[in-house]
Amino acid sequence: xxxxxxxxxxxxxxxxxxxxxxxxAGVGIAASGLVVVxxxxxxxxxxIQWNSARLAAPFALAQGQPxxxxxxxxxxxxxxxxxGFPLWYLPVTLAANPTPALVLAGLxxxxxxxxxxxxxxxxxxxxxxKALSGAVLAGVLLAGHEVTSYGFYFVHVxxxxxxxxxLACAALHRAASGDAKRWMHVAALALVFGIWTKQIAVxxxxxxxxxxxxxxxxxxxxxxxxxCAVYGAATTWxxxxxxxxxxxxxxxxxVHARNPWRGGWEILGRDFGHLAAASLVWLPLALLSxxxxxxIRPAGTAVEKGSLPGLLLWVAVWQLxxxxxxxxxxxxxxxxxxxxxFAFLAGLIAVLRSFDLPVLPFAARSRVLLAVLWxxxxxxxxxxxxxxxAKNQGRWTLSYAVDELAGLARAQPGRYYFPWNPLVTLMVxxxxxxxxxxxxxxxxxxxxxxxDKIRAAVPADPIILYQEPAQGHFALRYFQKNRTxxxxx
Numbered sequence: 001x002x003x004x005x006x007x008x009x010x011x012x013x014x015x016x017x018x019x020x021x022x023x024x025a026g027v028g029i030a031a032s033g034l035v036v037v038x039x040x041x042x043x044x045x046x047x048i049q050w051n052s053a054r055l056a057a058p059f060a061l062a063q064g065q066p067x068x069x070x071x072x073x074x075x076x077x078x079x080x081x082x083x084g085f086p087l088w089y090l091p092v093t094l095a096a097n098p099t100p101a102l103v104l105a106g107l108x109x110x111x112x113x114x115x116x117x118x119x120x121x122x123x124x125x126x127x128x129x130k131a132l133s134g135a136v137l138a139g140v141l142l143a144g145h146e147v148t149s150y151g152f153y154f155v156h157v158x159x160x161x162x163x164x165x166x167l168a169c170a171a172l173h174r175a176a177s178g179d180a181k182r183w184m185h186v187a188a189l190a191l192v193f194g195i196w197t198k199q200i201a202v203x204x205x206x207x208x209x210x211x212x213x214x215x216x217x218x219x220x221x222x223x224x225x226x227x228c229a230v231y232g233a234a235t236t237w238x239x240x241x242x243x244x245x246x247x248x249x250x251x252x253x254x255v256h257a258r259n260p261w262r263g264g265w266e267i268l269g270r271d272f273g274h275l276a277a278a279s280l281v282w283l284p285l286a287l288l289s290x291x292x293x294x295x296i297r298p299a300g301t302a303v304e305k306g307s308l309p310g311l312l313l314w315v316a317v318w319q320l321x322x323x324x325x326x327x328x329x330x331x332x333x334x335x336x337x338x339x340x341x342f343a344f345l346a347g348l349i350a351v352l353r354s355f356d357l358p359v360l361p362f363a364a365r366s367r368v369l370l371a372v373l374w375x376x377x378x379x380x381x382x383x384x385x386x387x388x389x390a391k392n393q394g395r396w397t398l399s400y401a402v403d404e405l406a407g408l409a410r411a412q413p414g415r416y417y418f419p420w421n422p423l424v425t426l427m428v429x430x431x432x433x434x435x436x437x438x439x440x441x442x443x444x445x446x447x448x449x450x451x452d453k454i455r456a457a458v459p460a461d462p463i464i465l466y467q468e469p470a471q472g473h474f475a476l477r478y479f480q481k482n483r484t485x486x487x488x489x
Contacts, residue, residue: 045106074457078438084197144381164194188227207318
């Protein structure tokens with residue numbers, strides 16, 4: 001009986017921080033703040049010209065237009081990635097105008113970032129309610145970080161590639177935990193899809209194999225490579241058949257191989273310094289988690305931690321070299337550092353597990369400090385997100401500027417050339433016009449298309465219209481007599 005055990009009588013009852021009112025209040029604040037940030041980013045997405053350029057790829061795919069072009073063609077969309085992204089965003093092609101398509105793409109992009117996080121947290125052992133709360137917290141932390149917040153505003157391949165990588169990790173973890181026959185297929189398919197989305201995902205293969213080897217699941221290494229080879233060969237044959245082997249290799253390999261470096265150690269130090277400074281918004285949460293870990297009852301240490309965070313860290317380590325290489329290429333940036341997201345998620349799992357373990361009771365003063373740290377962990381990233389919205393003139397209402405460009409094109413079919421808005425021409429004229437940035441990078445890599453082919457891909461004597469402020473005006477060099485770019489209405 002407990003009565004005969006003085007130690008048990010002296011032991012005060014323990015609580016889980018995840019079950020406290022303070023935690024629930026913080027999650028409520030985080031969810032409300034994330035909704036506000038999400039509204040602003042959905043209103044801002046149509047005004048970011050990169051989004052129109054990226055979204056041209058799904059429309060080209062849906063219309064049967066050339067997604068990939070060779071050097072001697074003028075129809076260059078600048079799609080130097082695999083077809084995974086265009087496939088994922090095919091639903092946006094149901095929209096009749098650019099702005100609704102871009103808003104829908106922004107919503108899909110946001111869900112693509114956050115939904116896999118909830119799935120990973122669920123597979124890490126958290127119940128669905130806490131996994132969803134963790135995904136909300138992750139959304140706030142990512143939106144408030146100066147580096148990771150880019151992913152919410154720029155509709156790009158990274159969210160899809162990371163989602164595929166996380167699905168591969170979750171499936172492999174399930175395969176290693178029991179049902180290997182079914183989940184190994186899911187892991188291999190997700191891995192192959194990730195590679196066909198962004199090339200740097202190829203490092204998932206050795207990362208997953210090394211995790212299996214070090215975790216005592218060596219018998220699964222051969223099935224993993226076998227099914228990856230099977231699905232990889234099948235999808236490669238299909239992609240080459242649909243888009244042309246030479247066209248795919250030209251855009252996915254040759255252009256990247258010949259892309260010059262933008263810098264070395266100086267650029268690397270500057271970028272990692274920027275990353276470290278931006279990560280300070282996560283400091284209150286790290287301090288809170290560390291403090292809770294010191295207060296966990298000894299019995300709490302017996303809770304099985306699982307190996308999923310270890311798998312995520314293996315992936316982060318293996319992806320680092322290729323991510324840094326892509327980051328240092330001309331046109332590269334920290335968005336290629338996918339290691340950051342896998343390491344972040346491993347850390348988030350550790351934080352949420354510390355919230356879910358029995359914690360010794362606090363004194364009144366400690367409870368106040370605990371609440372302050374928790375609210376600061378949410379308020380600081382939300383403040384960072386708000387500051388970036390204000391700094392970048394984030395919108396709170398839709399502008400429909402891209403729809404106005406489409407209206408001009410419909411009023412005078414076959415007259416306009418929009419170097420930074422190939423989406424408009426695809427939606428209105430169902431044609432591929434050369435993307436300004438694609439022409440620049442083909443020129444930089446020594447793969448410049450023949451000027452007459454570029455001019456043949458646009459209307460004769462075109463009205464060249466840039467939506468200002470444009471990222472560049474490189475395409476004007478091929479139309480010297482038309483060198484009178486105008487502003488968008």
